[in-house]
Amino acid sequence: MRALYLFKRDLRLEDNRALAYASERHREILPLFVFDPEIIESLKAEGERLYYVVRAVERLSKRIKLYCAYGKTHEVLRDVFRVYKPSHLYTAVSYSWDGVERNKSIKKVCEEFGVEYVEVFENFLVDPREVPQRKVYTPFYKEWIKRVDLGEGKVKEFQVPELSLPQIEQIKPMLKLSDYRHFDPDQCEKRLESFSFESYEDTRNYPAMDGTSKLSPCIRFGILSLRKIFKKAQGKSEQFIKELAWREFWYHIALNFPETKNVEFQEKRRNIAWENREEYIEAFLEGKTGYPIVDAGIRQLKTEKWLHNRVRMILASFLTKVLLVDWRIGEEFFKEHLLDYDQVVNVGNWQWSASVGADPKPFRLFNPILQAQRYDPECKYIKKYLPGLAQVPCHMLHNPISHALPYHKLVVNYYERVNLSKRAYGLTQNQIGDDF
Ligand SMILES: Cc1cc2nc3c(=O)[nH]c(=O)nc-3n(C[C@H](O)[C@H](O)[C@H](O)COP(=O)(O)OP(=O)(O)OC[C@H]3O[C@@H](n4cnc5c(N)ncnc54)[C@H](O)[C@@H]3O)c2cc1C
Structure with a gap:
């Protein structure tokens, strides 16, 4: 049985629970990344920021044969389902307002084609639904920290079918990109290794210093696993871990109070x-x-x-x-x-x-x-x-x-x-x- 794995904001192979889950169940996986013009437009991401995403996709493409498409996600999926007939589609769960809607529309296309839709928890240290509802950060943190689960999502080896679908080189000419040097996905690992978590508390408030991790783009696009980042900071900076929790607090609020x-x-x-x-x-x-x-x-x-x-x-x-x-x-x-x-x-x-x-x-x-x-x-x-x-x-x-x-x-x-x-x-x- 062939599965399709839809990469979104989890652009990595290492410690990726959603992809790991798919790889435990399927020997053949069609990995896909979609450049959706609706998302690009809504974020006005053309230019430098899209360049960063392309770099992240290129980075991943060096490790696996990653198929890419340019088009509205649901239309791309319809075309792929029609021709390549996967039995399942796996993707990471989404808790952002727009992400939830997008996943719903992906699920609908799956239903149309009889493809089993599987959404797997990833991109958080704790499932924001599992923390009892809190309106204030500190009580949230106390509950959150007890639930952090650092179990690694080990991806098993899988085969990528040879298909006549485009890869990033064919898609790149369709995208409006501008050169961007301030952040590069290739630097995420190095930054994580070299960042001084011990000094974070003293340096983090001074914008002229290189005193914060600058890992936010690596986190945003899932280039590094949060569990790996957490382990690096553990025992060195509780303050840093608290910042990771702030990110999850906002998701907790969004889930519990969607009107916000x-x-x-x-x-x-x-x-x-x-x-x-x-x-x-x-x-x-x-x-x-x-x-x-x-x-x-x-x-x-x-x-x-x-x-x-x-x-x-x-x-x-x-x-x-x-x-x-x-x-x-x-x-x-x-x-x-x-x-x-x-x-x-x-x-x-x-x-x-x-x-x-x-x-x-x-x-x-x-x-x-x-x-x-x-x-x-x-x-x-x-x-x-x-x-x-x-x-x-x-x-x-x-x-x-x-x-x-x-x-x-x-x-x-x-x-x-x-x-x-x-x-x-x-x-x-x-x-x-x-x-x-
Ligand atoms: C008005 C405003 C808007 C912001 N918008 C965003 C945004 O769109 N995306 C975003 O990732 N962060 C946002 N932040 C939070 C924060 O400013 C950035 O995460 C941080 O500056 C990124 O730099 P860093 O990776 O060096 O952070 P570090 O200080 O090294 O922190 C490590 C990580 O913790 C998380 N984090 C840190 N502070 C916060 C915070 N206040 N809320 C949530 N997570 C946090 C981030 O994932 C960050 O990468 C915003 C903050 C403010 C005040």
């Missing part, structure tokens, strides 16, 4: 009067707010398609609480640019940063001046991404309100805006101070 894809987790925050002023939105999206730490972040995001977590938080707080712009606009902006974009994680974090999400703290405020002073004390990060400001003394760059910079005009005065913002959130002026 579009609406705020906190009911009381569903009617914030966002100003959404065009000129503020434009200044933010173009990195022309006049706040160097914010504009440097936008520059990093646009040029590298990745952004340091501390700066993601500063940006998200600035857009929502200083400019009073709807978090959905920021979510959409990150979706267009982040290589590691993950719908569930991005929505969860944007809601958290906007103080409308799963967070017991009533209001978080990241003052861009204090944040810059504290986390970029020598302005290395600012000057790297805004080289035009290289000659300006650092204390001036930290505080663009007190110092006129040879640079964009301030879009707003932070201190004037936060009071407005607190009112929009239903808080009194002195209720909440700055956060770190």
